[in-house]
Amino acid sequence: MSSFKRSGNPSYYEPSEAMEEVRGFIEKWQNILGLSEWEISAEIVHSSKIHGGMGHSSWNTMSEKAIIEISFDCVDEHHGCELEETVVHELLHVFFNRSYDLLVSRILAKNPEESIFEDLCAQFVEKAYENDIERLAKTFVTLQRVIELMAERSV
């Protein structure tokens, strides 16, 4: 079990311990998702740096390197952000990069001749992709917690 302190709010982390927590979640989920060969670094940043989101990821498929940025807001007690789910969400972007990355970037590539329909289609695909990632992240974290609970009980 981890040693960080938590207040009554389960999403609150002491700032100095947040980074350690993020690293722990990355390591745990890299193994679960079969991404252990990847070199994944993490940063905690102001949300303005990641367009107001809770997390952001960038990666290089060839070198198998990724950077995951987590917003300060996500480790702040006043935000309802689930830190582990946010880390899993960003790792799923890395996980899916081989299949979706090219497709989404092609569709999203701006082109002056692009019709309104294509623009709407691109927005739809991007939203559906984000929703799928979010659902998977929640599902995985829930399942993993059930497994951990069962393991604790059987000891």
Ligand SMILES: [Zn+2]
């Ligand atoms: Zn996302």
